[in-house]
Amino acid sequence: MTKEQEFTHKSLPCQQCPLRKREVFRDFEGDELEFVGRFKKGDLAVKKGATVLVEGAHNPHLYTVLSGWGFRYKLLEDGRRQIVNYVMPGDLVGLQGSLMGEMKHSVEALSQMSLCVFEKAELFSLYKKFPELAYDITWIASREECMLDDHLLTVGRRTALEKVAYLLVFILDRARQSGLSRNGTLALTQQHVADTLGISLVHTNKTIARLASRNHLKWEDGGCKILNQEALAELAGWTPGSGVKRPFL
Amino acid sequence: MTKEQEFTHKSLPCQQCPLRKREVFRDFEGDELEFVGRFKKGDLAVKKGATVLVEGAHNPHLYTVLSGWGFRYKLLEDGRRQIVNYVMPGDLVGLQGSLMGEMKHSVEALSQMSLCVFEKAELFSLYKKFPELAYDITWIASREECMLDDHLLTVGRRTALEKVAYLLVFILDRARQSGLSRNGTLALTQQHVADTLGISLVHTNKTIARLASRNHLKWEDGGCKILNQEALAELAGWTPGSGVKRPFL
DNA sequence: CGGGGCTTTGATGTTCATCAATGTCTGTGG
DNA sequence: CCACAGACATTGATGAACATCAAAGCCCCG
Missing domain, CATH: 2.60.120.10 (Jelly Rolls)
Structure with a gap:
């Protein structure tokens, strides 16, 4: 090993x-x-x-x-x-x-x-x-709190379709900001999506299929390719962050 | 007004x-x-x-x-x-x-x-x-983050019965700590419970009724009286906090 | 006495979980 | 090279959990 x-x-x-x-x-x-x-x-x-x-x-x-x-x-x-x-x-x-x-x-x-x-x-x-x-560290902790508040809103009150749309746009936006994904592809499994959104794997799969049939995304070899970020953001009621530079250590 | x-x-x-x-x-x-x-x-x-x-x-x-x-x-x-x-x-x-x-x-x-x-x-x-x-302020922010993580777990992965049990024990414990409730009574509406747990008002009501029929709690004139905190904690998989003194401003 | 906030109840339908099976791909060992 | 197992995705069938709708009851307050 x-x-x-x-x-x-x-x-x-x-x-x-x-x-x-x-x-x-x-x-x-x-x-x-x-x-x-x-x-x-x-x-x-x-x-x-x-x-x-x-x-x-x-x-x-x-x-x-x-x-x-x-x-x-x-x-x-x-x-x-x-x-x-x-x-x-x-x-x-x-x-x-x-x-x-x-x-x-x-x-x-x-x-x-x-x-x-x-x-x-x-x-x-x-x-x-x-x-x-x-002060920066407190700022970072506070930002985390904001994200968690948003996740609670998503998991608690959005529909499955909105949930998946929200999560993928949220992750993609953050990934782009921190330089992780430049081609709109996210390497995670549907099980991760399910466990983030509080829904079952099967239902997640069917919800993703619905989004795929609208050409908003495509699921390919262990990852998700976002084809229409605007449509997903619209569906999810997602709005981009402020664009202010943030601290780190 | x-x-x-x-x-x-x-x-x-x-x-x-x-x-x-x-x-x-x-x-x-x-x-x-x-x-x-x-x-x-x-x-x-x-x-x-x-x-x-x-x-x-x-x-x-x-x-x-x-x-x-x-x-x-x-x-x-x-x-x-x-x-x-x-x-x-x-x-x-x-x-x-x-x-x-x-x-x-x-x-x-x-x-x-x-x-x-x-x-x-x-x-x-x-x-x-x-x-x-x-440092204390960061500590407080961090504690909030912990609570939100717990809420996400509750809203995302617990059943309705577990959710209600969890929430009520959670609130009662905090209320007691901060000196709010000394007789096990919480003055909130079922709508608040529903909106915290991400379930509908009607379903919340029926879930509370189930807990009441087991004599774990009683809902009376705009509030909840907890009769068996241990049973609720058991149901919810809730464990009390560390008991360490915490800072405040 | 009437109205508004809250709770309770029953009926109905949808969403979602669960179960089970199948397909695909990848890596591994014979 | 093939057989095989394991991880992940997909599909259909079934039922439970939950939402929604509607109505009625209770209680407090003006």
């Missing part, structure tokens, strides 16, 4: 971080950059399908996604799974566990991923020395 | 804040207390049923609930409503709007409420001067 996670001692310095070049992200000041550089302890490479973090664990680390993507989820005792959100480049992973001690959800990789590793014990010194960064 | 909101210039100084006495909350240090006292600009009294904050607004304030309770919700264009969480004494309200500019949800009072009013323009100076308090 091959290793599913591999830690390396800071192979990529923050000065060369590819995220800093991306339009959506707020770039760093000199001394902030230098501090984050020291705050970062290394890189973690994770294989597709591997578990990054597990519910109930007391992990001494905190991460920023550098490349690839995954999802956060929770389980009921009998195995029912709810995907709670997706994590993409620039997203902070494990903050909740850092603050509250124990992870309340798990994270699994949907593709090969790499993550920056931070020491959660040093988080408070960041708060003391760089209030701007502390 | 009577006024639904009334602002008074700091009628209650933080030194006498009733929340500081409660077991669940972490108490303040001297200079922190003094700073928060200056950060607080006044008190807001809100009538039952009134809107505290409205989606889309740019509110210059940030609040902490002092007494009473309410709920956060979002609407779809056609009027479908999703209640996203409840707010109770000690909870921070409006943080998301403070950080991201525009409120992404509304808040309505379920009872007479009073709130501490803070100036969001001064939030960053709090981050600069009191990193401990900044």
Whole structure:
């Protein structure tokens, strides 16, 4: 069996971080950059399908996604799974566990991923020395809250057709922003869609088929190709975000 | 028509804040207390049923609930409503709007409420001067995220019976912690329950009737009386929180 | 006494879950 | 090269869960 996670001692310095070049992200000041550089302890490479973090664990680390993507989820005792959100480049992973001690959800990789590793014990010194960064972290937590509010609205009150449309547009938009998908293709299974939206796999499949018959999308070899994003957005009542640059660590 | 909101210039100084006495909350240090006292600009009294904050607004304030309770919700264009969480004494309200500019949800009072009013323009100076308090705010945001993750699991993957059981135990536990309900009674309508759980009012009613027939609860004059919290918790797969003291502002 | 908010109930139909089977593709070992 | 298993997608049949519609009851308040 091959290793599913591999830690390396800071192979990529923050000065060369590819995220800093991306339009959506707020770039760093000199001394902030230098501090984050020291705050970062290394890189973690994770294989597709591997578990990054597990519910109930007391992990001494905190991460920023550098490349690839995954999802956060929770389980009921009998195995029912709810995907709670997706994590993409620039997203902070494990903050909740850092603050509250124990992870309340798990994270699994949907593709090969790499993550920056931070020491959660040093988080408070960041708060003391760089209030701007502390503010950024709260901003990031707040953005997560917004997304969760939206998901609740979707899962609770939208129809299956609206749900699928919403989810795919939501993911595609985020993926584009963080530089993941440039051809409108998303590599996830219908089971992931079902577990995000709170509907069964079979019903998900039939709902996707309805959207495909309208030529809004096409499902092909383990992924989804969005053909008409506007139509899906219209169906879902989805509106694009503000376009303001956002912080990251 | 009577006024639904009334602002008074700091009628209650933080030194006498009733929340500081409660077991669940972490108490303040001297200079922190003094700073928060200056950060607080006044008190807001809100009538039952009134809107505290409205989606889309740019509110210059940030609040902490002092007494009473309410709920956060979002609407779809056609009027479908999703209640996203409840707010109770000690909870921070409006943080998301403070950080991201525009409120992404509304808040309505379920009872007479009073709130501490803070100036969001001064939030960053709090981050600069009191990193401990900044850390606390992030902690609070993170706790909200946890609750939302749980709600998603409930709305997405639990059955109607489990949903109702979960919600009522969840609310009762929080209410007890923040000193709202001491006799196991919750003053909310079945419409609120329905809009929280993503099910219809009629089905909610019939599900509540099932729980009532098992003597787990009783619905009486516009409220719910929980008779057997353990049975509901068991049904819902609910487990009590850690019991660690939590911060507030 | 009438009206409005909330709850309750029954009837009916749709959405969705569940079950079961089949198809396709991919990788693996003989 | 073929046989095989495993992951994922697809399809049809059936029933349960849930939504919707409609009406009636209760209670408080003006």
